[in-house]
Amino acid sequence: MRNYLKLLHMEIHRFRYILFALIGLTALVQMCAIAFNAIGEVNKRNAYFEQTGRAPEEFFAAMSYTRAVQETQFWFAVPVGLSIAVLVIYAFLIWYRDWFGRSTFAYRLLSLPSERRNVYFAKLTAILTFVFVLIGFQLLLMPIGRAIFAMIAPADQLQPSYIADAIFANQVFKILLPRSFAEFFVNYGLGIISLLVLFASILLERSYRWLGIVYGLAYAGFCALLMVYPLLALGRNYSAGYFYTEEAYAIQMAIDALIVVSSVWLGLHLLKKKVSV
């Protein structure tokens, strides 16, 4: 356990600058978007007042943070999309940097006097930590954005907004931060399964090199087919499907569990027996 924690800390430490850069970029872009939206809205209202001499609230709806998030969702999505892209690339790099980085680090890593599975689980946990830290930070940014919006908007023209509604006003967050925790569990569960399959494919490539690329692609493709098979073939959504919904889902869960177990087993087996430096 101690070795695992040490390795986990090392992985987090190695990525810290990129992580903080992503956090900083997200905060900068999203808060600027909210501020500019609020300023633009206030300017529009002031111009109306100057031109007509009438109170803006007679013509404009009350200013709402939820609406501001809805109107700026592109700028909210840009840093989120960038973060996702960086994390996907890093899911490869977290392995390959050990081989292709300085001083053949992989040699030292695999020679450590501890179980090699610690390396595997430390890398897996590190990626998940980065994902959930970025999600957590996004949640933290939402009330900060609301406070900035409230500072700019005139108090008498401000409509109260709930954070949950503001989050749901953005299409990207509907997937990343669904309203129901069950949906959150399923969405990220699928993400974790994909990560496990990717790790197994990477280790296949590290074990068998050129042939390993073929094995890795075949394994990933097979797992993807297996995962979508119940949805497509068991007629879950058809009124006359042979399996009842709960049975189709039980099959889906069993397949998912099988992929998790087989991917972890394959990854650990390859790391222990096949991977060479």
Next chain:
Amino acid sequence: MKRYLLSMALGVFAVGSIGAYYASGTEGDAPRYKLVTLEGDAGEAAKMRLSGSYIGGVGSKALELTVDGTNYQLTQSFYEKYLKDNRYLTSRYEDMKALKREHRDFMRARSNVDSFYKDSEWLIYADIFLYGPRGVYDWRTELKMDVLEEATGRVNEIRIELNVAKQVSWLRVEDVQRIGDEVHVLSQVRYRTGPTADGPSAVEFRDYIVDLHTGELLREAALVSEELAVSDSAGPGGALAAQSVTSEISLSAISSEVRSQPSEYVVLATSKSEQSVNEDGKEMKQTRRFAVFSYRTGKLTPLPEPSPGLSAYSNIQSELSGELFTILYSDRGSLAIARYNVATGAQEQGELTLTAEQFGGQSIHSVSLAQNRVYVLLTTVSSNKTRISDGRQLAAVVLDAGSGELLYKGEAAYDGPAEKADEFRKNLWLTNVNADRP
């Protein structure tokens, strides 16, 4: 330990922030509403569902209001979202749910609620399939009937190739009943009467009678048959002519409200709508005829014509419950109920007409007929919208379909601090009333 501070802090932050978000509730600005009983027994409204939206904030949130409170479709549980049986058949009807529990294998892959018959001895599912065409004139029609004997649990699979001479384009089983050893499979069949697919066609009710034990097709009979008329134009250019009449005919069968219960009767409805266009504009005329078919006698008895006043109503609903057939007519100002005894073919009592004012409302927004009850969503101000605002209250009433007696009257209200009640009431829009089916 200090050197691991960053990792620990990040881990705690991630779990803490996500956990706090979901623990604090994610419904946002979704106020709770309740139905306040103004009159009568709240138990009568137990099956009533008022649907609409909360329109506060940005966008709207769909909701359903019952005597138990408000149900938003925002944060569904894991079960609701992923495991609830989304099949219409076994999620909507209580009797079908019970059948699924009792006969799980038999109920697999069943999709038509009208295809079931159940009594203490037999459970039957009959459906008709139209196969092909492998060639233009190669249609094949097969009646598939699965018969489960309750005493033995044995299932007899009966397959009958139907010899349909006509060019069938569509068919559907509307009702299945057993009279002695004979199983009646009532189907609606649409077929072409001309040489081309887009030419003239006809529709009919056809009763296929099958021997329960041998699975032999004993006989078949056409009960109602209607030519589906195409537009009848006075001038050149068909529908574009200066004067034209377009008519549409549809047939429907009203079987017992509890589909899996035995019934000797079925009501067959023929609806004809005519739209005429002339120099004065469009005129729409709709006529409906009902006839009772007795499976035991094979006799088709037309029901008495409704009074001319009832024909003017724009909406119509009907149900067959036991030997009572109820027709509910409604429009914005009033509703009318006519009831018939299907065994005698006679009207049970005089037609009952009730106005919105009689229940303290000014207009009727939505009605629903179920299990001898009439559910009505009322507004107190005649309007196209049912938004609750100052002086524009929304009420729901439940009436006895036979006597018109008011059994329940309730009002939608904000379930929260009184000082916020008016503000939130303004943002509730109710559009429909429905009742859970048996």
